[in-house]
Amino acid sequence: MDATWLKPIVEAKYLSTENAHRYRAILRYFYIQHERMRQYLFPEEVYAFLKQHEEFADYTEDDLQQDLDQLVKWNNLIARQETAHVRTIEEFKKKRFRYQCSPYTVEIERMIRTLEQLGDSFGGSLEKTRFDRLYASLSRMETIIASDFQEQRDELHQVWEETFDYFKKIIQNSADYIAYLHSENLEERMTSEAFLVYKEQFTAYLRDFIAALQKTSMQIEQLLEDLPEEGVRQFIEHVVDYERSIPRFAEALPPRPMQIEEKWETWRSLCEWFLGRDGRESELSFLQYQTNEAIRRLTRVVQRLGERHHHFRSRKGDYLHLARWFSRLESIEEAHCLSAVVFGCFHTKHLVADAGATDNIYRDVWDEPPFEWVTKPRVRHYGEKKKPQAIDEKEMEKDEARRRYLEEKEREEAALRQLVTDGKIVLAELPEVSPYVRKTLLGWIAKAMGREGQAVKTENGWVVKVVNKDGTICLRAEDGELVMPNCEIHVLSRGNENGNGV
Secondary structure, three states: OOHHHHOOOHHHHHHOOOOHHHHHHHHHHHHHHHHOOOOOEOHHHHHHHHOOOHHHOOOOHHHHHHHHHHHHHOOOEEEEEOOOOOOOHHHHHOOOEEEEEOHHHHHHHHHHHHHHHHOOOOOOOOOOHHHHHHHHHHHHHHHHHHOOOOOOHHHHHHHHHHHHHHHHHHHHHHHHHHHHHOOHHHHHHHOOOOHHHHHHHHHHHHHHHHHHHHHHHHHHHHHHHHOOHHHHHHHHHHHHHHHHHOOOOOOOOOOHHHHHHHHHHHHHHHHHHHHOOOOOOOHHHHHHHHHHHHHHHHHHHHHHHHHHHHHHOOOHHHHHHHHHHHHOOOOHHHHHHHHHHHHOOOOOOOOOOOOOOOOOOOOOHHHOOOOOOOOOOOOOOOOOOOOOOOOOOOHHHHHHHHHHHHHHHHHHHHHHHHHOEOOEEEHHHOOOEOHHHHHHHHHHHHHHHOOHHHEEEOOOOOEEEEEEEEEEEEEEEOOEEEEEEEEEEEEEEOOOOOOOOO
């Protein structure tokens, strides 16, 4: 744990201490001027700004000086004595200061302004173009690595900063927007009729994001898998060397290996967000799942609103229209035809029978052969007569089924025994196996991963232990290929030769 994590942040005291309204007003003015590229301010400027507001009607210059001194003690302001235009010794002794807000203060005020604009609801967005920009930046990184780092170090640093700037914005904005879709405020708005107006806009926005996500994410995943690890490490070393070459006075830089390791962990975070880790689902897949769930939830809400609206809608206008339609007909035959179209046939009988119906949808009923349908009396005490029959034990069939089962199990265990070499099963060296062997090995691995020591007793009496190795392998089976983590299965005990356990 870094010692800086335990250090109290005195720069944040002005937010909740006594006279916080005075400190916040002063530092907000300093922050606004800092954003306007005015780094140093005189007390007279600050005092003139404060006196424009009614809350500071009784505020004096002595109060301002006390507040400035306190903010200097809290490291919110940096005081610098003005000696450029001093004409007398008395003016020099008065120590006329200019003040500058510290970097901590700038970041704190920037965060506060962001929170003020955020309000009570989540912000964020699902920008589909950021994935394209991230892919372009990663492609640029791949080109630089392939060209053996012919570019200047400042160009490498710029590519690195752009890559992770896009990545951070994707994470922050998507997380905030998903949280907005699950917030209580949106839930309440969804129950109103006014939400129907925005339904199409919401759905189109989410579907466009999903389409762009599926298109670009696969390209990013392939690119991350193709980038060589050693090339990325060299890229990080060039970036760190450029950052260490920037002149910074009176500032101790962390050791170079520490900076390289920090950036390498940052790179691993990006790869794990897209590719996952140790067989776990990636955050990209989770984002896609959340977006699809949001679309389904919106669709269900709109359907319920439509059903409720249709339930309470008056049918008076429809009935009047039908009545005028019937009144314009000239004969009862035409009225019967219209009634059949609008209301369907009256008093129809449906006969249902299952007598070898065909799958041909173009075959008519009269093309089928006739069949008989036996009707049963609809009385409470009716029951079909049954003749008593002898119970057939079928011992021979049972013995035959048992024999086939045991032979099949013996063949399966023999196939597993053939895979054992020097007391272990090396999955990377296995030939093409049967689906049963593949399912059995994967079942052993799944059971062992959930046990302490990764050792487990199998259903055929073996005691095996799973040992993880670096990298991935391709397990080939008769029904396909499976890319999986590199594992070895060490057989600690095989039980007895009949496979009846230990």
